[in-house]
Amino acid sequence: MSEKFQSRLDTVLGIILFFGMGLALYMAFIGAPRETTMGDLQRIFYFHVPAAIAGMTAFAVNFVSSILYVVRRNRWWDNLALSAAEIGVMFLIMVLVTGPIWAKPAWFVWWTWSPRLTLSLVLCLLYVAYMLIRNYIEDPEKKALISAVFGVIAFADAPLVWFSIRWWRDIHPSPMLETGGLSPSMRPAFFICMAVFLVLLVFLLRRRFYLESMRGEAELLERRADLAR
Amino acid sequence: MTKIWAVFRKDLLIELRTKDTLNSMLFFGVVVLVIFNFALESLRESIRPAVPGILWVAFAFSGTLGLNRMFASEKENGCLQGLLMVPIDRGVIYFGKMLAATVFMLFAEIIMFVVGLVFFNLTVWREIPYLFLVFLMGTLGFTAVGTLLSAIAVNTKLREVLLPLILFPVILPILVNAVEATNVILNTNDYSALKLPLAVMSVFTIVFGTISYLLFENVLED
Numbered sequence: 315m316s317e318k319f320q321s322r323l324d325t326v327l328g329i330i331l332f333f334g335m336g337l338a339l340y341m342a343f344i345g346a347p348r349e350t351t352m353g354d355l356q357r358i359f360y361f362h363v364p365a366a367i368a369g370m371t372a373f374a375v376n377f378v379s380s381i382l383y384v385v386r387r388n389r390w391w392d393n394l395a396l397s398a399a400e401i402g403v404m405f406l407i408m409v410l411v412t413g414p415i416w417a418k419p420a421w422f423v424w425w426t427w428s429p430r431l432t433l434s435l436v437l438c439l440l441y442v443a444y445m446l447i448r449n450y451i452e453d454p455e456k457k458a459l460i461s462a463v464f465g466v467i468a469f470a471d472a473p474l475v476w477f478s479i480r481w482w483r484d485i486h487p488s489p490m491l492e493t494g495g496l497s498p499s500m501r502p503a504f505f506i507c508m509a510v511f512l513v514l515l516v517f518l519l520r521r522r523f524y525l526e527s528m529r530g531e532a533e534l535l536e537r538r539a540d541l542a543r
Numbered sequence: 544m545t546k547i548w549a550v551f552r553k554d555l556l557i558e559l560r561t562k563d564t565l566n567s568m569l570f571f572g573v574v575v576l577v578i579f580n581f582a583l584e585s586l587r588e589s590i591r592p593a594v595p596g597i598l599w600v601a602f603a604f605s606g607t608l609g610l611n612r613m614f615a616s617e618k619e620n621g622c623l624q625g626l627l628m629v630p631i632d633r634g635v636i637y638f639g640k641m642l643a644a645t646v647f648m649l650f651a652e653i654i655m656f657v658v659g660l661v662f663f664n665l666t667v668w669r670e671i672p673y674l675f676l677v678f679l680m681g682t683l684g685f686t687a688v689g690t691l692l693s694a695i696a697v698n699t700k701l702r703e704v705l706l707p708l709i710l711f712p713v714i715l716p717i718l719v720n721a722v723e724a725t726n727v728i729l730n731t732n733d734y735s736a737l738k739l740p741l742a743v744m745s746v747f748t749i750v751f752g753t754i755s756y757l758l759f760e761n762v763l764e765d
Contacts, residue, residue, distance in 0.1 A: 384758065384761060436712055436715055439712040440712045440713065443708055443709040443712055443713075446701075446705065446708055446709065447695065447699060447705070447709060450699035450700040450701045450705060451698060451699050451700070452700070456698060459761050459762070460695050460698055460761070460762050462761075463691070463695065463758045463761050463762055464692075464695060464709065466754060466758065467688065467691070467692075467713060467751070467754060468712075468713070470750060470751070470754060471712075471713050471715075471716070474716040474743065474746070474747050474750065475715055475716050477716070477743055477746075478715070478716035478719040478720050478743055479719060
């Protein structure tokens with residue numbers, strides 16, 4: 315696809331996001347009905363859950379592109395893996411900030427070591443470690459390869475963390491969509507927020523990816539200029 | 544197999560002649576135990592439930608020290624180049640190194656455990672075979688992923704400083720299950736509860752052993 319098309323696509327996604335975010339805010343705070351037991355507190359759920367799903371999706375993208383980088387050794391996959399890791403951490407931080415805000419009034423504690431909370435925190439730490447590794451390796455090829463190896467390890471660790479702590483009591487509400495517990499009147503607000511967050515994920519991934527490939531190009535040009543000198 | 548043994552024997556011989564790694568591991572582990580003794584002074588009379596956690600923190604800290612030396616010493620002495628020139632599968636180097644790290648850690652763990660028994664006034668006899676099994680499983684999981692991450696850490700500018708930062712989040716499942724299993728042995732009588740943590744630790748070791756074996760050549764410097 316041509317560069318022009320790509321930049322047009324970003325413009326379109328940006329416009330969708332601008333209006334989508336407005337709609338999502340309206341639906342979450344005004345459009346959706348008040349929850350009977352928790353009251354307005356429940357409205358944080360419209361941002362907490364989509365952010366969690368977007369973050370996990372980003373980590374899955376990082377995992378797949380890390381494997382593909384090890385196999386193909388194509389810079390494209392490394393750029394995608396890095397973008398996904400950074401954006402995943404951002405979404406997970408959103409989850410970890412909104413979670414305690416909700417938990418303090420609902421559970422009377424800011425934090426508890428339930429499986430879901432522990433896993434989110436550990437994932438966040440793992441991908442911060444991923445970025446640390448990248449920060450401290452200079453050679454771009456070595457950086458890409460080593461961080462890809464760590465990307466595979468980090469994602470493989472997630473199910474093990476989950477199974478290690480599964481016997482701890484989980485007071486986190488179970489996913490309502492699976493159990494069908496989400497009231498039909500709340501569904502439009504939730505699905506709009508979810509869709510907007512997924513568009514946000516794609517938009518951010520594209521922008522971050524673009525930035526990283528430009529950096530790669532700049533590095534290449536610099537090296538060429540050095541050689542020509 | 545003989546190749547793995549050769550790498551292992553090389554590390555063991557170096558260690559037996561210099562004793563750098565083991566000395567620092569042991570000393571640091573004992574210092575951690577002493578510090579915990581003062582940090583938890585308020586519950587000194589009833590410290591028994593906290594002992595599994597204290598032990599594994601000491602094991603993990605001193606183990607990190609040991610893992611750091613596995614590749615740092617090779618690099619300082621320029622031996623990694625030599626090791627890489629040997630016409631063997633890089634996975635073999637991984638297993639040799641992992642075996643050496645496991646043996647060092649286990650040795651240090653046993654001594655720290657004995658010191659811990661004295662410090663925390665515990666008496667165990669019947670429990671010793673079970674404890675050894677748990678130490679072995681926990682250590683295998685620790686070194687399975689630790690050896691790979693140690694090779695990653697020496698490749699970075701931060702070197703030794705980076706290893707604990709990237710190792711501890713990954714190693715969490717091992718720590719949780721090892722503490723749980725040690726707790727079952729020291730503080731309960733129901734040994735059937737050991738199965739689950741031991742199973743998770745075995746799965747961890749197998750998963751990360753395989754991943755590391757497959758990917759190890761990618762993190763070694765050419």
